[in-house]
Amino acid sequence: MQPETSVSPSVKTQLDLSGRVAVITGGCGFLGVQFAEALAEMGAFPVLFDVGGDAMDKAVAQVSAQFGQCDAHALDITDKAALQAATDAVVAKHGHIDILVNAAGLTRYTCSAPPDRFFAAFENSDAEVWEAGLKVNLTGVALACQVIAPVMLRQGKGSIINIGSDVGVISPDHRIYEPDEYGYPGQEFNTPAFYAVTKAGVIHLTRYLATLWAKRGVRVNAFSPAGVYRNHDPAFVKKLAACIPMGRMAAINEYKGAIAFLASDASSFMTGHNLVMDGGRTCW
């Protein structure tokens, strides 16, 4: 017997997030704010879970100024008790949590280790950076799912979006960071192994949780973007763009629609998927 579904036949209604509450971890970061804006624009109330400080004040002000609503909680996603306390506060205020976007990540911009340790070649890589990467990018994502999914399971409905990466699907092309025979000088940075490995882990955690909760109304999908242009060295951009069939990096606002789609009823029959938006990079 085919179960009844309650999804509207109207696509506009399917995409409407009015009345929904969305937690965005890493919601004060470069992309996290974009994700919060996307969900708020579609009607959701965004709640940012991030480490706090000026970036949090700025993000809340930016989203509130445009959409009239945004809250934030300062916490470390690797601290389960802190995640639980913030989740309880959101439930006490709103009564429900409908969307979770796991965007917090240990990146070159948030890691406390200096660049020479963050980008050390794998042979000399730093166990502390490796452990910190696993703790934030993988354990932190799992903890946020563990704490917030029970709210959604009680409701019988929810959408979780775990942010992966193109380099969680393919290996980074190490050649783009190295000097070449055509005079390219190489770069002082790279994609560290912990980053690619944790993103692959996030994509598989997504499949695990999706199948675990599929019949209980909680959908779990991954979203894997490719690099967004952020004032990178032009020589590097040229080298990276050559790996991408569309011949460029992403613009900062190009992932908003994908997040809104995955959060909404427009993706109601999608779970366990890894939505890759990469200008075609993973085809090569």
Ligand SMILES: NC(=O)c1ccc[n+]([C@@H]2O[C@H](COP(=O)([O-])OP(=O)(O)OC[C@H]3O[C@@H](n4cnc5c(N)ncnc54)[C@H](O)[C@@H]3O)[C@@H](O)[C@H]2O)c1
């Ligand atoms: N920017 C890109 O080009 C790109 C490409 C592919 C994937 N991604 C992924 O998208 C996500 C967002 O990336 P971004 O560019 O906005 O990065 P970002 O470094 O600008 O932001 C990351 C945010 O996570 C927060 N954070 C880090 N550790 C935390 C912790 N322990 N507890 C709470 N918050 C924590 C930071 O404070 C920051 O606000 C990350 O998961 C990243 O790996 C980014």
